[in-house]
Amino acid sequence: MPPPEMREPTFLLLTALAGGPQHGYALLTEIERLSNGRVRLKPGSLYGILDRLAEEGLIARHSEEVVDGRLRRSYALTPAGVQGLRVETERLRANVAAATRRLRTLARPQEATP
Template sequence: MATPTPLREPTFLILTALAREPMHGYGIISDVAALSGGRLALRPGTLYGALDRLTDERLVERDHEEVVEGRLRRYYRLTEAGRSVLTAETERLRRNVEAASERLRARPAGTSTAGGFARGPLNLPGTAAHPILRPTGGLA
């Protein structure tokens, strides 16, 4: 099963967390939270399900295990395929950011659009700019 692109944010951040060095589950959870500015809080079940999927896709692999305070701590690392996928996704996102930034810079300051039309003063029916005509021909 191939990893879809674009990557979903949790997958992107898990791969990003592992880009620097092998990490264990709690380390990945903490790093993903930091990378997302606290917006994404992975639960252990979600993380390990994602790691199993990423391992099956050969984007991540087990690095080593150690016992800490009587508990097994399994470390994961990014594979070369994982690094390639993360690099491609990073480049895709960079191009999108550049395109959006270029469009924002090209727009004159103080203007905005709604539905493709330039906004100006709001002229509602019944205001001086658009009086409502009554069936009798008089103004409202």
């Protein structure tokens, strides 16, 4: 049975981490950038997603450091996260290909019927 499809924020978060380990604030800004401003997560939502993905084994803590008196954690994709992102990318690619084929048929002039 194939894995369940990902929600867009999860897909964007994994996509952001495919560029390398990042901390929370960097992820917030990268997700917004990747979505052209459509997806703007609040910190509470982001950390909920990070916790869930860590529990699922798709990401892991990469490092922790104290910056300006606050703990900053960075996260990285695990091999399972890379595979999950690949699977979801292929699922989306297949959907786009199907839609593109259908749209091409709409663009063709309809043959006149006698």
